[in-house]
Amino acid sequence: xxxxxxxxxxxxxxxxxxxxxxxxxxxxxxxxxxxxxxxxxxxxxxxxxxxxxxxxxxxxxxxxxxxxxxxxxxxxxxxxxxxxxxxxxxxxxxxxxxxxxxxxxxxxxxxxxxxxxxxxxxxxxxxxxxxxxxxxxxxxxxxxxxxxxxxxxxxxxxxxxxxxxxxxxxxxxxxxxxxxxxxxxxxxxxxxxxxxxxxxxxxxxxxxxxxxxxxxxxxxxxxxxxxxxxxxxxxxxxxxxxxxxxxxxxxxxxxxxxxxxxxxxxxxxxxxxxxxxxxxxxxxxxxxxxxxxxxxxxxxxxxxxxxxxxxxxxxxxxxxxxxxxxxxxxxxxxxxxxxxx
Amino acid sequence: xxxxxxxxxxxxxxxxxxxxxxxxxxxxxxxxxxxxxxxxxxxxxxxxxxxxxxxxxxxxxxxxxxxxxxxxxxxxxxxxxxxxxxxxxxxxxxxxxxxxxxxxxxxxxxxxxxxxxxxxxxxxxxxxxxxxxxxxxxxxxxxxxxxxxxxxxxxxxxxxxxxxxxxxxxxxxxxxxxxxxxxxxxxxxxxxxxxxxxxxxxxxxxxxxxxxxxxxx
Numbered sequence: 161x162x163x164x165x166x167x168x169x170x171x172x173x174x175x176x177x178x179x180x181x182x183x184x185x186x187x188x189x190x191x192x193x194x195x196x197x198x199x200x201x202x203x204x205x206x207x208x209x210x211x212x213x214x215x216x217x218x219x220x221x222x223x224x225x226x227x228x229x230x231x232x233x234x235x236x237x238x239x240x241x242x243x244x245x246x247x248x249x250x251x252x253x254x255x256x257x258x259x260x261x262x263x264x265x266x267x268x269x270x271x272x273x274x275x276x277x278x279x280x281x282x283x284x285x286x287x288x289x290x291x292x293x294x295x296x297x298x299x300x301x302x303x304x305x306x307x308x309x310x311x312x313x314x315x316x317x318x319x320x321x322x323x324x325x326x327x328x329x330x331x332x333x334x335x336x337x338x339x340x341x342x343x344x345x346x347x348x349x350x351x352x353x354x355x356x357x358x359x360x361x362x363x364x365x366x367x368x369x370x371x372x373x374x375x376x377x378x379x380x381x382x383x384x385x386x387x388x389x390x391x392x393x394x395x396x397x398x399x400x401x402x403x404x405x406x407x408x409x410x411x412x413x414x415x416x417x418x419x420x421x422x423x424x425x426x427x428x429x430x431x432x433x434x435x436x437x438x439x440x441x442x443x444x445x446x447x448x449x450x451x452x453x454x455x456x457x458x459x460x461x462x463x464x465x466x467x468x469x470x471x472x473x474x475x476x477x478x479x480x481x482x483x484x485x486x487x488x489x490x491x492x493x494x495x496x497x498x499x500x501x
Numbered sequence: 502x503x504x505x506x507x508x509x510x511x512x513x514x515x516x517x518x519x520x521x522x523x524x525x526x527x528x529x530x531x532x533x534x535x536x537x538x539x540x541x542x543x544x545x546x547x548x549x550x551x552x553x554x555x556x557x558x559x560x561x562x563x564x565x566x567x568x569x570x571x572x573x574x575x576x577x578x579x580x581x582x583x584x585x586x587x588x589x590x591x592x593x594x595x596x597x598x599x600x601x602x603x604x605x606x607x608x609x610x611x612x613x614x615x616x617x618x619x620x621x622x623x624x625x626x627x628x629x630x631x632x633x634x635x636x637x638x639x640x641x642x643x644x645x646x647x648x649x650x651x652x653x654x655x656x657x658x659x660x661x662x663x664x665x666x667x668x669x670x671x672x673x674x675x676x677x678x679x680x681x682x683x684x685x686x687x688x689x690x691x692x693x694x695x696x697x698x699x700x701x702x703x704x705x706x707x708x709x710x711x712x713x714x715x716x717x718x
Contacts, residue, residue, distance in 0.1 A: 275618065275621065279622055286695040289696070344607075
């Protein structure tokens with residue numbers, strides 16, 4: 161009879177008795193479809209309205225519990241101000257939709273707010289973590305066979321935090337001054353931004369180039385590749401030799417990049433795709449190390465220059481000027497007061 | 502169910518009663534309301550609880566008092582005092598090389614939350630707030646170290662003072678890490694203790710680093 165296509169969730173619903181009165185409420189003559197757009201003002205099928213209606217129905221039920229049971233459902237309908245829907249059908253449908261929606265929302269919430277989703281990715285032993293850390297510096301030789309990547313998030317997360325700590329150390333020793341923001345915020349933002357952002361970008365590229373890799377595996381691979389960065393930066397932030405940094409950059413950075421590239425190559429088919437993926441990853445990885453070194457690390461020769469010599473370092477110069485300024489202010493104030501007295 | 506066939510519940514009879522199961526191990530506060538006692542009693546009771554936990558941190562024995570009655574007053578007080586002491590890093594507000602108050606606050610709480618989530622994900626049996634409580638209270642040695650550093654810096658800022666500060670901060674950092682490990686590592690499966698200790702180590706390392714590199718301008 162009636163096919164309420166536009167009514168949405170009223171499939172499993174209203175008992176057949178209520179549908180008998182449906183034709184009396186039709187607005188369009190013999191049409192068999194409820195056209196919600198042609199209702200008066202509020203179509204009445206939004207969730208907020210349903211929620212409100214539900215709430216008010218509950219409150220009303222509590223109030224009228226002792227007294228009149230079933231007193232004028234039509235009055236209820238009018239009292240609640242549902243202009244577009246009349247009769248039992250409308251309220252049944254709306255009620256169904258509200259229930260379904262509420263159930264789905266609470267199920268989704270309990271699904272996504274549950275940290276147990278992440279639990280399988282943290283299921284590691286310390287021995288495994290150590291083994292994977294060492295493996296991340298050893299490039300694999302066999303690239304014709306897809307290499308196994310452990311989809312684990314503990315190691316990468318700890319490596320990112322370690323990198324944050326090392327960056328902080330580097331920023332402090334080089335007296336980096338961050339004007340808009342804080343040292344900690346910059347460090348966390350840089351490291352997490354690199355890990356999550358580059359992983360997502362590489363995953364997208366891998367999707368385009370048909371590589372067999374999942375998002376967690378990509379996160380894991382890139383995270384373990386940061387081990388080389390950690391070592392390099394830890395050593396070169398303490399021993400400031402540019403040539404040493406370049407050696408470390410090539411050797412350590414190169415080894416970890418080669419490992420990541422080899423694993424990716426083993427999982428991709430086709431020369432162009434392999435080239436694109438590996439070129440991008442290698443470039444981003446090596447350039448990030450270069451950036452971390454130079455952005456947060458002052459050249460030692462520059463510091464030595466400003467500390468020696470007759471010209472004072474900048475912060476002392478500022479301190480010197482202040483007495484002059486304050487003297488001038490005092491003088492003018494004294495003069496002004498003397499004039500008024 | 503044949504036995505239930507003749508049971509009929511009329512709609513008019515309301516069902517009343519209390520569904521409370523008396524649990525034996527409640528404190529005597531359940532018997533009388535603590536609303537009528539003088540304010541001094543309430544404050545002194547809370548202060549005593551906080552003080553007892555401070556003592557537990559300074560002498561970490563394997564007692565469960567810290568875990569059982571967790572509270573976050575101690576961590577809040579410690580965090581605020583540490584952040585205040587780290588505040589005066591530089592007088593010039595344009596060139597702020599030192600950590601801001603909010604920065605220290607966020608580092609401590611965000612770090613504690615991350616460690617707690619990590620230990621829960623690794624299969625720990627400790628609850629969220631208990632872990633926060635322990636990590637917050639174990640910041641006490643580092644706050645003491647900050648106090649000592651400030652006093653040492655009043656005397657001068659040379660190499661000797663740096664060495665003294667390094668030794669003091671290093672010792673307190675080790676104390677903090679050991680104290681929190683003593684409480685938290687018990688709740689982990691035995692072969693994964695190292696996985697939980699490492700983030701705690703990093704967390705206190707970052708705080709110690711902030712304390713050590715503090716120079717008043």
